[in-house]
Amino acid sequence: MYCIDNKQFPCSTSLTMKYIGGKWKAVILIHLIEKKRYNELRKELSMVTERTISLQLKQLEADGLIKRTVYTTKPPLKVEYELTEFGKTLIPLLKGIAQWGKETAKSNKRIKTE
């Protein structure tokens, strides 16, 4: 049993899923393996709404997986996101996740590639 800020996680799997289990968290993290500005990320994830991206980024930041850096003081702002050292420990797992998806898409007949 694990605890973070009084929240309980019954096993190590549920602990990992707390970090990458949101609907788009793993996708966002993989895109941030290379440092990016907010709008670059947003354009790459055009199927995710702004609000969701924004909320997920905040959670990832609060969880210590990504770092947000602001370079200007007045609009239009320049903001960059990148993985922290802690976030980088997830890279092998994230690549494994992407890899399983790729292989599965090839062999599973229900999945169509366009």
Added chain:
Amino acid sequence: MYCIDNKQFPCSTSLTMKYIGGKWKAVILIHLIEKKRYNELRKELSMVTERTISLQLKQLEADGLIKRTVYTTKPPLKVEYELTEFGKTLIPLLKGIAQWGKETAKSNKRIKTE
């Protein structure tokens, strides 16, 4: 871009997360590496509500990851769940997820082990 039943997934990562991304799906799958009866699973996942377990099991079954077998016709039923061959392709990834959680719990000061 991938498609399953007219649902779109922009990248292989999002495709994988469709299968394991629900809040408890990965946890359920890891517990089903060994075939189990419904109540065994439920007791092992005491922090998850019945409704959630039930819904997730149905989705996992619909996704072809697990197989449900009924051994009786009248209550109390005997129902067993196990991974399909397709579900088994996820095992290395699931173990990776559990492993990252274990290692992270050791080194991350915000995570407490009880």
Added chain:
DNA sequence: TTAATTAACTATACTTTTTATAGTTACAAT
């Protein structure tokens, strides 16, 4: 013999997460 227990769920209501759409700020370019 009647009551309690069991396995595997389902029903209802509620909360949290995600989606859809539109609006904000202060400057820069046209």
Added chain:
DNA sequence: ATTGTAACTATAAAAAGTATAGTTAATTAA
């Protein structure tokens, strides 16, 4: 003077997850 831009925020609605209680038909316990 109007339009465009970056990085969000606001509001409302839909989907996912939680909390709690109820169902079935047989078995076991009192």
